[in-house]
Amino acid sequence: MMTHKIEGKFSVKNIKQFERVLDQIDKNAVLVYNESDFDQYCLYILKDWNNKKLFVKKVNENEKFSYYLKKFFGKGSLYLSSLIDFFYDILRLKKEKHQKETWWSDVLSLFYSFGINAIPVVVLMNFSLGVVLAIQGAVQLKSFGAELFSVDLVTVSFFKEIGVLLSAILLAARSGGSSTSKIGMMKVYEEWDAIKVSGINPNVFLLKTRILAFAFAMPLLAYIANFAGIFGGFIALKFLIGIDNHLFFSMAFSNFTYSIFFAALWKGPCFGLVIGLISCFEGQKVKVSAEEVAKASTKGVVYSIVCVILLDTFFNVLFTGIS
Amino acid sequence: MNLITIKNLTSKVHKGIDWELKKGEFHGIIGPSGQGKSYFLKIVLGILPALEGEILGADGTKWVSNKSNIGVQFQHSGLISSLTIGQNIMMPLRVKKGLSLNYAASLARFCMEEVQLDHKFFDFFPAQCSGGMQKRASLARALSMDPDILFLDEPTAGLDPIVIEGYDALLKKISQKGTTIIMVTHDLARLRNLSNRISIILDGKFHTGSFQSLQNSDNLKVKEFLESYVRTVAGF
Numbered sequence: 001m002m003t004h005k006i007e008g009k010f011s012v013k014n015i016k017q018f019e020r021v022l023d024q025i026d027k028n029a030v031l032v033y034n035e036s037d038f039d040q041y042c043l044y045i046l047k048d049w050n051n052k053k054l055f056v057k058k059v060n061e062n063e064k065f066s067y068y069l070k071k072f073f074g075k076g077s078l079y080l081s082s083l084i085d086f087f088y089d090i091l092r093l094k095k096e097k098h099q100k101e102t103w104w105s106d107v108l109s110l111f112y113s114f115g116i117n118a119i120p121v122v123v124l125m126n127f128s129l130g131v132v133l134a135i136q137g138a139v140q141l142k143s144f145g146a147e148l149f150s151v152d153l154v155t156v157s158f159f160k161e162i163g164v165l166l167s168a169i170l171l172a173a174r175s176g177g178s179s180t181s182k183i184g185m186m187k188v189y190e191e192w193d194a195i196k197v198s199g200i201n202p203n204v205f206l207l208k209t210r211i212l213a214f215a216f217a218m219p220l221l222a223y224i225a226n227f228a229g230i231f232g233g234f235i236a237l238k239f240l241i242g243i244d245n246h247l248f249f250s251m252a253f254s255n256f257t258y259s260i261f262f263a264a265l266w267k268g269p270c271f272g273l274v275i276g277l278i279s280c281f282e283g284q285k286v287k288v289s290a291e292e293v294a295k296a297s298t299k300g301v302v303y304s305i306v307c308v309i310l311l312d313t314f315f316n317v318l319f320t321g322i323s
Numbered sequence: 324m325n326l327i328t329i330k331n332l333t334s335k336v337h338k339g340i341d342w343e344l345k346k347g348e349f350h351g352i353i354g355p356s357g358q359g360k361s362y363f364l365k366i367v368l369g370i371l372p373a374l375e376g377e378i379l380g381a382d383g384t385k386w387v388s389n390k391s392n393i394g395v396q397f398q399h400s401g402l403i404s405s406l407t408i409g410q411n412i413m414m415p416l417r418v419k420k421g422l423s424l425n426y427a428a429s430l431a432r433f434c435m436e437e438v439q440l441d442h443k444f445f446d447f448f449p450a451q452c453s454g455g456m457q458k459r460a461s462l463a464r465a466l467s468m469d470p471d472i473l474f475l476d477e478p479t480a481g482l483d484p485i486v487i488e489g490y491d492a493l494l495k496k497i498s499q500k501g502t503t504i505i506m507v508t509h510d511l512a513r514l515r516n517l518s519n520r521i522s523i524i525l526d527g528k529f530h531t532g533s534f535q536s537l538q539n540s541d542n543l544k545v546k547e548f549l550e551s552y553v554r555t556v557a558g559f
Contacts, residue, residue: 186403193370194401194464198415199389 079303086281090208106209107216114175115217119224121174122167126225129162130154130232138240147241151251154233156260163226164218164264165312168271171214171221172304176279179210180300183283184293192284207284211276218272222264267315271308278304326472326503327367327386332376334359334366338527340376344472344505349498351514352507354524355548360507361398361476363524368395368474394465395474400457402449408435408460409445412467419468434463438493455486462490466497473497475506479513491517511552523548 137150183206186192195202230252237243282300286292325343332340336359344350352360365371367378369388380386395401402411412431416422422430432442438459449457458478465473475494479487491513498504498517508514514521515534522531523545530537530545537545 189399189404190397190401191403193365193368194395194397194403196370197368197388197393197395199419200414 083277083281087277090203090211090277090280103205103209106205107212110210110213111216114171114213115220118170118174118217118221122170122221122225123228125170126158126163126166126228127232127235129166130158130229130234131236133157133162133229134233134236135240138237148243148247148251150237151233151243151248152255155230155252155255158226158229158233159256159260160263161312161316163229164222164267164271165308167221167225167268168218168275168308169305171218171272172275172279172308173301175214175217176275176304177297177301179276179279180283181293181297183207183210183280184286184296185290187284187286188288188290188293203284207280210280211273214276214279215269215272218275219265219268222268226264267312270311270315274307274311275304278307324381326381328379329367330377330379332363332366332373332378334362334371334373336362336527337366337373340527340529342522342529342531344503345520346381347501347503348520349494349518350503350505351518351521352505352524353509353511353514353521356509358524359527360524364474364476364505364507368393392468392471393474394468394470394472396458396461396465396476396478398476398480400449400454400461402457402461402464404449407446407448408440408452408456411449411460412464415464415468430467431463434467435460437466438463439489455482458482458490462493470502472503472505475504475508477507477509479508479510487513511549 134150134154137153138147141147141149141153183192186206192202192206195205234243234245234248234252237248238245279300282296282303286296324346326346327344329340329342332342336357340363352363354360362371366373367386367388378386380391402408403414406414409428409431412434413424413427416427416430417424420427428445432445435442435445440456440459440463444452444456444460449460452460462475462478465475479490482490494504494506494517506514506518511521519533520531521534521537522529523537524530525544525548530540530542532540538549540546
């Protein structure tokens with residue numbers, strides 16, 4: 001049996017190149033390929049199995065992108081490129097004959113589970129963070145006699161960054177992790193296969209609905225987080241420096257420009273999409289064992305949070321640069 | 324008439340398999356563990372890809388499982404855990420046939436009766452049912468579409484002998500109605516009673532024929548496999 005070293009993707013101009021590659025590795029191996037399949041400048045994948053036969057398979061259209069990205073940016077971009085391939089795959093999904101395009105009732109029930117059910121924990125976390133931010137802000141600014149400006153600190157921080165970011169982290173940990181494990185377990189217990197042979201495309205039925213639900217749930221959670229954080233700040237400042245209600249809210253609302261108030265409205269769906277994509281991507285990679293499910297869930301949550309923070313950094317740098 | 328014809332199927336474990344499924348037959352697939360019995364079924368169903376070869380339908384064109392009228396019972400039953408037993412059975416009826424909820428529900432109840440599953444389980448979730456109940460529910464779902472071909476992947480694994488006897492009687496009844504059945508199992512004694520033809524998978528190759536013809540086969544590996552089975556299985 002040959003080693004698996006030669007397995008991989010190759011961009012070749014003709015079959016002679018393949019034969020040369022093979023010749024270097026094992027002179028007795030046979031190259032199995034379909035002449036009619038062989039187009040010039042196409043990508044092919046080499047699969048070596050037993051019996052000294054090397055199978056040449058044409059690379060799928062959607063795999064090409066990852067190949068080129070990997071070629072230009074190195075191995076580190078492999079995950080990103082696979083994710084983009086997956087996103088591209090989800091976007092151009094074709095429904096089966098009798099299948100509805102998207103199960104909107106499922107999107108709604110998932111939205112309820114990801115969004116509405118997460119409200120208490122989002123409120124609690126952001127309220128607490130609002131209290132902390134207001135106290136720390138007031139304490140630090142007091143030395144300049146500017147403790148009142150902690151109102152601006154809390155309001156702007158929450159509406160511009162903290163609300164949406166913290167909601168995204170909570171959503172990734174709470175619903176992202178559960179989605180990854182659910183999809184993974186469905187693959188392990190053949191539920192995925194059962195859906196497929198029932199004539200339903202599982203990618204539409206299970207993944208697209210989830211990704212949409214994440215994208216819809218995020219803005220809702222982000223706005224609730226923003227208001228909970230500001231309320232936390234208000235309560236803290238009320239007790240700490242005895243701020244007047246009217247003064248607090250007039251100062252808070254004076255900060256609301258369009259760009260600040262609507263930041264969560266466009267950032268939220270972007271973060272939701274990223275969380276949904278990564279969770280579903282990791283879930284559908286599971287093949288046979290529960291061990292894989294555990295690993296996929298961990299990866300899904302960690303990668304989601306990392307990607308959301310990186311994306312937020314990118315948005316900040318980009319829009320600060322533009323403005 | 325062949326419902327499915329497979330030519331030169333090659334995968335990680337299969338080596339150039341030529342195989343056919345005849346209309347109305349009960350075809351059993353057996354072999355030692357790890358030889359790719361379930362894998363073969365999944366390739367035929369289009370769940371896993373093959374490296375080479377073609378799968379043709381009755382009309383000679385490429386056979387696509389989800390466009391054909393088939394029923395599948397998976398090894399782990401494959402019931403969707405978030406749906407009730409009733410919803411699971413109704414799913415292909417609603418999605419593939421576009422039946423109304425009431426009509427699909429009455430058909431689902433009829434299928435439950437067919438597999439001797441009490442109506443009270445209609446609103447139960449799979450996790451609330453025993454393994455045997457889940458297998459029956461899975462078979463009811465497979466039968467709900469009145470399939471031309473029924474695929475069974477180790478349908479009675481882990482069930483007690485009394486339940487298996489009842490299950491076999493049910494399969495006989497379904498087979499007598501004219502449904503083509505293909506069953507993967509480890510139980511050669513049951514296959515001998517149930518199936519018209521048996522495929523033994525050994526070293527990635529299929530050896531197909533009736534039980535008698537396989538017993539009289541010149542192939543040493545087939546003989547050895549059957550003899551070892553006779554030696555180990557009591558009452559055979």
